[in-house]
Amino acid sequence: MYQVLSSGSKGNCVIYHNSITVDMGIPYSMIKEYQNSLQIVLLTHIHGDHFNYSTIKKLAFERPTLRFACGEFLSKKLQGIKNVDVLEVGEIYDYGQFKISPITLYHDVPNFGYRIFKDGTKIIHATDTCHLDGITAKNYDLYAIESNYNEDTIFESIELKKTKGEFAYQAGAIESHLSEQQARDFIFKNKGEKSEVIRLHESSNY
Numbered sequence: 001m002y003q004v005l006s007s008g009s010k011g012n013c014v015i016y017h018n019s020i021t022v023d024m025g026i027p028y029s030m031i032k033e034y035q036n037s038l039q040i041v042l043l044t045h046i047h048g049d050h051f052n053y054s055t056i057k058k059l060a061f062e063r064p065t066l067r068f069a070c071g072e073f074l075s076k077k078l079q080g081i082k083n084v085d086v087l088e089v090g091e092i093y094d095y096g097q098f099k100i101s102p103i104t105l106y107h108d109v110p111n112f113g114y115r116i117f118k119d120g121t122k123i124i125h126a127t128d129t130c131h132l133d134g135i136t137a138k139n140y141d142l143y144a145i146e147s148n149y150n151e152d153t154i155f156e157s158i159e160l161k162k163t164k165g166e167f168a169y170q171a172g173a174i175e176s177h178l179s180e181q182q183a184r185d186f187i188f189k190n191k192g193e194k195s196e197v198i199r200l201h202e203s204s205n206y
Helices: 028-037 053-062 072-078 151-163 170-176 180-190
Strands: 002-006 013-016 020-022 040-042 067-071 084-087 098-106 110-118 121-126 142-146 196-200
Touching: 002 028, 002 196, 013 028, 013 121, 020 110, 028 053, 040 098, 040 110, 067 072, 067 098, 067 110, 072 084, 098 121, 142 180, 180 196
Parallel strands: 020 040, 040 067, 067 084, 121 142, 142 196
Antiparallel strands: 002 013, 013 020, 098 110, 110 121
C-alpha cells in the first residue's frame, strides 16, 4: 500500500498504491524509476525537504499528463507547471480511481495533510504539525503520522545545548512538529484492529 522513499529533514516522499505520492522533496534520481506509474503528486508545504522545485519541474516535463495538487498557498510556487489542482480543506476530490481530501496542519508555514481513498482503503498522511487537534480518522487502514521527537528527552537536549552556549534548534520542534507521544495518542484514539501505522519524519537528534 505504501513505499517510503525518504522521510525526514533530508527529504520527504511517500508513494501510496504505486500511483499517489505525498511530497516531492527529493532529487529526481530517486523518483525516476517510479515516475511512469504515478498519477498525482500531492504537495504539502514549501519547505525544501518537502518541495523540490527542480524535481517537480523535471517530473512535469517527463510526464506531461501527471497531475499536481496543493493548497492555494503553494500554487504561485508552481508557475510554469501544468496540470495543477488547487484544493480546499474539507472538500473531497474524485479522480476516478481514487479520492483525495486535504486537511489543515499546524506548522510554521501553511501546510496540508491528506486523506487518500482508493480500492476501498483509507489512508491519512500528516507530517510537520505541532498538533492534530480537531482531526479524526476512525478505523483507517493506514496511519502515516509524524513522530518527530520524544517529549521525555527533548527538554534535556535543549537545556544541554543552552548550557554549552549552542543554538537549541530542538526548541523549534515543539512549536512545529508532532511528538511520538502525540502521534501514539492520536493513533490509539482512531485506529481499528487491522490498522497499520508508519512513523514518519523521525529525528535522530532528540
